[in-house]
Amino acid sequence: MSDDSYIFEGEAPPEPPRDNNPPLSISELSFALKRTLEDRFGHVRLRGEVSKVNRHASGHIYLTLKDDKSALDGVVWKGSVRGLGVQPETGLEVIVTGKITSYPARSSYQMVIESMEAAGAGALLAQLERLKARLRDEGLFEPARKQPIPTFPAVIGVITSPTGAVIRDILHRIADRWPCRVVVWPVVVQGEAAAGQVAAAIRGFDALDGTGPVPRPDLLIVARGGGSVEDLWSFNDEALARTVAAASIPIISAVGHETDTTLIDFVSDRRAPTPTGAAEMATPVLAELRFGLADLDQRLNRAGARLLSDRRTRLMAVARGLPARPEDLVSMAQQRLDHASSRLGSALHRNTALHERRLVAVEGRFGRGLLDRAIERRGDRLAATTARLSPPLRRRLDRAEDRLAGLARALNSLNPRTPKPGFARIDDAEGRMIPSAAGLSAGQSVTLVFPDGVRGATVEGETASPRTVAPPAPPATPAPPATPPPRRPARPGPRGEAPDQGDLF
Structure with a gap:
């Protein structure tokens, strides 16, 4: 106690100051809101689509009413379920009557539904049904288009x-x-x-x-x-x-x-x-597949064993009809095979020696002289055939050769690249032949190609000016004529006929 505080005997202690705005508890506020909602919306009539229907074991029905923008939780108490005009189903559009209240435990509001009547199919489900019908008409639901798994x-x-x-x-x-x-x-x-x-x-x-x-x-x-x-x-x-x-x-x-x-x-x-x-x-199931494979393997082994047993039984039944035991029949055949195999080695040696002696006897008749005589006979036949065919072939070759030489001379005489006596070929600076005066221009350098030499010149103009003509130079020593290729002397044709001179063209 401070020094400024004094309590006199017989006096009551002073009361604490009172708060003008006392705080409320959560429950007080929740129940106040509940009373306000029930007083203000004690009787409402709504239209919406039912969804999230939950039938509780207690008999109550919890659901949600919604439209295209909002949703509202609703509850139908057990005593009101039998009196509903239609039982709630998901997607059903209904008209409900009741009151708005709150659920303080979750701080949410809900509607206590007292009556319910159908108002038509839900808009969303109706839209879904129309879309489903259109896709069905397009064939998207057909089983034939579905792929196997x-x-x-x-x-x-x-x-x-x-x-x-x-x-x-x-x-x-x-x-x-x-x-x-x-x-x-x-x-x-x-x-x-x-x-x-x-x-x-x-x-x-x-x-x-x-x-x-x-x-x-x-x-x-x-x-x-x-x-x-x-x-x-x-x-x-x-x-x-x-x-x-x-x-x-x-x-x-x-x-x-x-x-x-x-x-x-x-x-x-x-x-x-x-x-x-x-x-x-x-x-x-992998375990089932393994079990199935093991079962198939066992069945295969049992089937194989039964098959072998059946074949063994049939073989024993057939063996009873044989004149002797199968072992005796096989043993005799095996004995004969042993005897034959023992004689086989010496028989092969004797057969090889016999064929060797026959080969030596035949070898003497196939000496080198026999082959040489055959080659000489074929050489004589080839020489005789060549002697018969040589003169006609030679004459044809000579005629073809003369004709080819004449064509070469004619081609050389017509070649513009080879100047003739009295003529000259005009080439430009790049060595191309100029065939006409239109290809020349004033001041152009050209080359004059003569049979005996080459001279350079310059073009002065389109029309030559009068000039004094110099006396002609003494004629140059003519070049010796080209020696024609030697020709083979023509052979007289058969029966003294004149040789064929050929054709220049």
């Missing part, structure tokens, strides 16, 4: 959420039944982005060619756990359904529980009631 898949692709219990159940089930490689493509499985991500995963798996680090799956599983119609609505997307129908890899749809049905269940190659059921559909 591979019996022994080496790689399985799973498209699901990587954090849920679904992927653990699938991996555990596959590991127990058929240990193989599993490639997981993580996606969201609820919300607006779910349909696009699942479709992209299917196209991504379909684009793999098996040459990269990620193998191409033999089978795909699209999986998700159970939920309401709203939770599974992403798997009713039209684009996703068409992607599943166009995939080249077989697909098993495992969306929701056994009673849940989505659009991709109709277009996929196989529908599984649960994700675990999809893993069982996709894989065989």
